[in-house]
Amino acid sequence: MLESAKNTMVEIRIHGRGGQGGVTLAKLIATSRFLQGQSVQAFGLYAAERSGAPIQAFCRYSDDTIHNRNLIYEPDHVIVLDPTLVGPGITGGLKPGGWILINTPASPDTLQEQFPSNRLATVDATSIARRNKLGTRTVPIVNTALAGAAARMLDFDLDEMRAAVEHLGFGGSNLTAAEEAYDQLEVFEPATLPAVSRSKVASSTGLYHADEERGPSFVEGAGGGLPGIETGLWATEQPHRQQFVPPCNHVCPAGNDVQGFLAALANDDVDNALAIIVRTSPFPSICGRVCPAPCMASCNRIELDEAVNVRQLERYAGDHGQATVKPVTTRDEHIAVIGSGPAGLTAAYHLARLGYYVTIYEQGWEIGGLLRTGIPGYRLPSDVLDREIGRILSLGVDVEVGESIDRNRMLELTQSHDAVLVATGLQELQALRLGVGDTEAVEQGIDFLDRSHRGEVRVDDEHVVIVGGGNTAMDAARSALRLGATNSQVIYRRTRTEMPAIKEEIEEALQEGVAIDFLIQPITLRINEGGASNEGRHVLACRRMELGEPDESGRRRPVEVAGSDFEIECDRVILALGQSPDVSVFPEGTEVRQGQELLGLLETPVYAIGDLATRDGTVAGAIGSGRRSALHIHNTLNDIDVPVTRQTESSGNVEVWHDEVIRSDSLKLHLFERRPATDGVAIAPEVRRTTFDEIHAGLTDPSEAKRCLSCGVCNSCDLCVTFCPEGVLKRVGTDLIFDYSHCKGCGICVTECPRNVVFMSHL
C-alpha cells in the first residue's frame, strides 16, 4: 500500500486515552521493526495522565541508527485509538499523504471531507477488543488490534507483527485481535492528494527565549503552574448530590423535620431550631418532655453507640428558643374545633396560621385536654403548657370553655361554621367489674390524675394498686407516691415487654419505688373483713396469667393460669386500662376514620381527628393528626392540592430526592467518632417522689445535637470539598457546586461522604 519506507526514518504519532495501551502500541510497532533489524524508539509523552486522559505516544524506526531524542513534531502517520479524539488536533504537523488510522466502525471514505490531504484507514478495534475480551467493556484495550491494522496499513507482513506481539509476551486473544484487525482494515486513498503545504503546527520547532517572553510569575501569578486542564473529558462518571429521608423524620408522628432542627441546634442556632419545629408542631417543650420519641428508637446512631437524645434537644429548642408565629394571610372562613387537647390545639394552630377564624369549644373550664389533666406536673409543668398554648392563642384563636357539644349543638356548629373538627379524644374509659365493694375505693386513672392536678385527693398511708401497663398507669402510680401512698403497686396482666408505657417512665417509676408485678389479672374487690395483717381496707382477689398466642395487636395474649388465685390487701384500686372514643356526638352508625369527611350536613365538612380518630394515644400522634387535618381542610375549602407530606427540608441544591428512608448500612459509620449521649440532670428518686416539681432539669446546652449523623442529608461537613484532589468541588452557602469540566470522576467525594449525599452516575 505504502511506497517503500526503506532507507528513511518513519515517525508515527499515536493519540489515545490513558488505559487504552497507546505506549504499548508504539512499542509493538517498534518491536516489529526491531525484529527486522531496524533501529527503533518508542516513547510516551508523560504528564499528569490518569485513566481516560488524552495521551500521545510516539514511534520511530529507521534502517540507520537513530540520532534523535526529540519529540515527534512532523509525523509521517497518525494512529487514533479513540474516535472521540478525532479532530483538527490529530493532524498537527502530519505530512501530506501520510496515513491516518482511526479506531472506528465508520468507513474511511466518510472521513475524506475532514482529512482531504491524507490517506485514511479505519478498523473497529473496540469491537475486536471486546470480542476478544481485552480490557474491560468500558475501557477495552485496543492496542494489539490496532497493531494488526497498522501492520497492514504500513505494508508489513502480518507475521512480522505477530512476532512482535509474541516477543512482548502477548499471546492468545491479543494475537487473534491483531489478525482480525489486519483482515478487517478498510482503506481509502484519494485519487489525487491535493498539493498542500504542511499543516500549521501549534507545537513545532519554535524557540522560546525566557528572557524575552515571560510566563506567569510565581509570586504574582497563579504559583507558576499550568492553567487548569479541562479534565472532564476523561470522566466516565460524575458526582451528584442526593437527599434521603432520615429515619427520625420518617417515624415522627408529628411530622417534624427532626434532622433539620438538630442541624440548627448543632450550629447553636436555637431560634432557627425552634422555627423549624413550629412549622409542624406547636408543642416542642411538651413533646420534649412527654414524647415516647420513636425518632430515638429508629436513630441510625444506635448502630454506632446510642441514639441522639432528640427528646431533650426538642425540649431545649422549645424552652430556650424564640420564634414568632403569625398568620400568613386573612381568610373569611370560620372553623370550629371541638376539644382543646393536643390534636384540637394543633389543628387550630395551623388553621389560624393559614388565616382562618378558629374557635375552640372545650367542655371543661381549662384548655389543654389531657395535657393538663392527664399528665402530672412532675412530667409536664403547667407553666410550660400555658406558654405553648399561649403561642397558639396569640394567633387569634377564640376559645369557648364550658361548652359541652351534643348532637344538636353539633348540628348548629355545622351551620355556623365552614368546617368542624372533632377532637374529643378518648373519653369512654375502659371499665372493669370488680364485683360488690366499696365503690369509692375504685377510681379511673384519668379521674385520679385530674383530681390530683386540682389538688383534690390525698392517699396518705395507703396501699394503692394500679391496674394497667400504659402511661396513665405509670402516672397514677407515681402520683400516688407523691400523694402520700406507702405502697404504690402496679399490676399488669402481661409482661414488661408488652407494656405500652414509655420506657423511661417505667424506669423512673421503678427508681421512685413503684412496684410493678406482671402477669396478674384482678378478679374481684371486697372489703377487708379484718384479716390478720389488716394491711388494707380492701382485698383484691387476683389470678396469675401466662402469655399465649399473639392477639390482633401483635402482643401475646394473657391466658389465665388455673388454680393460681391469690389476694392483695389494699386501700384503693386505680384502673388505667385504656380509653375508647365517645362517638355520641355523631349520628348513629358513623364510621370514624382519620382525615375523612364524615358528614355532608349542609355541605359543611366535619372531621374527626386526634385520638378520637386514630386511638394513637400519644401527643406527637395528635399533633400530626391535627396538622394533617388542618391542611386537608385548607385543601378542601380552597379546592387545591397542597401535599400533606412529612417535612424533610432541603438545605441547598439537591439534585435527586429519594422518598426512601436511609438506614445505617448506607452510612459510613467508621467516619464518625463514638461519643455517648448526654442527658438532662434528674432529681434523685428519693427526693422527687415527694414532690410534683419537674424531675428533669433539661440539657444545659445543645451540643448533644452535634451527635446527629444527618443521615442522607448534607450538613455541610465539607469532607467532599476537602478531599477533592482536583479542588473542583466548591461550597457556596448550602449549595455544593461540582465543576464537571475539571472533574475527572475519581469518586473520592463519594468515598469521603459519610452520609450518602454524594453519589456517582455513569456518563
Next chain:
Amino acid sequence: MSVEVVSGNHAAGYALSVAGEANRAARGASCGIYPITPQSEIVEYVASFPFHKSRVVPVESEHSAMAVSMGASLAGARAFTASSSNGIAYMVENIMVAGYYRLPIVMVAVNRTLGPPWNIWADQGDTLMLRDFPWIQFYAEDNQEVLDTTLMAFRLAEDHRILLPALIAMDAFIVSHTQAETVLPDQSVVDRYLPELDLPHRLLHEDPKTLGGLAWPEVAMSLRLEIDEAMDRVDEVFAECRAAFLDVFERDPGGAIETLGTEDAEIVIVVSSSIATTAREIVKRRREAGERIGFVKIKMFRPFPERALREACSAANKVAVLDRNYAAGVGGIFWQEAKAAFQGYRDDLIIQDYLTGLCGGDVTPPMIDEVIADIMARTAETKPVWMTAI
C-alpha cells in the same frame, strides 16, 4: 548477550541487578529502595529480579533507602539504590554519609526537575545538588550508556584505590521511558567483569569497630584529604575499567569525555546527557559543510575531567556550554565547572552559558543551530541565555 527493545529504566534495573547477582558467591547484593516517578520501573525491576543471594528492602522513604544500602554495604554486600528529584533531596543526609563512610554504593538517578512548580520532566538540578559530596558522578546519554556506565561504576567504586560511591544519572522520560534497542550482557559475562566485592572496612562480628566517631580537626581533615587523593585516582582507575570493559564485553563504553572534531574546532559545543545525541548530529552535519565546529560530551562530572576538557578546546577560541540545570544566582553548573577548568589556562577563551531545555524542555536541532549562530556572533561573554523549544 541479547539485544532487546527496552527503556532506560529497564536498562538501569538490569545493570543493578546483574551487578548485584555477580556478588552472589561473596556477600550478595542488597538495596533499600523507594519508588518515585520517573524511577519506579527500576524499583519494580530489581524487586522482581531472581537474585540468588540478596535482600531488596522496600522502605518508607528515600532517606531510609540509603540507610539500608549503607548498612548492607558495611556488611559487605554489593549495595545500590535509585531515586529522583525531590526523593534525592529527601535522601541527601544519608547520601552525604555514604560518601564520607567510603562505601562503594551505586545509585541510579533519573534526573527530574526539583519542585515546585510540580514538573516531572528532565532537569539535572537534583543530582547536581550533590556535586560537593564525595560521590563520583556520571551523566549517561542513552539506554546503552546507562547500562554500561552502571556496570563500570561498580568496578570503579569498589576498587581499593577509590572506595567512593558512584552515581549514574539519566534524563527523565527522554531516556528513562524511551524504549530503544539495548545490548543486555549475559550474567556470565558480567560475572567476569565485576570481581567479588571486598570492602576493607567491612564490619565484622569478630572484629568490632566504630566508624565515623568523634575525630579531632587534624584527623577529620586528613580523612578529607584521603578522599581528595582518591578522587585524583579516578581518572586512572576509570581508564582501567574502560579497558577491562572493552576486553570483556568487546565494546568500547567511552571515556570521561567524548569529542568530535575538536582537533581543529574554533568553536566547541559542550553538552551532557541526552542533548548530546542531537548536538552531535548537528556538529557532524555542519562539519561536513566545512565549518570548524567541535563537540564535547561530558560523561563524568565528578571528578570533573578538566584536563581532558582543556585539551579538547585547545584549538578553540569560543566554547558554548549547554546546561539543563540552573544554580540560583549563578547559572549553569557545567558552565561554572568549565570556567574553573580554564581559569589561569585560557583567559582569552569566551565561555558562554546556554540554559537549554530546563525543566524538561525539548532541545531540538534548530535550537542547537541557534546556539551556534549566537556563539559565532559573540565577541564577549554575557549572562546565560535561557531558551527551550516550544
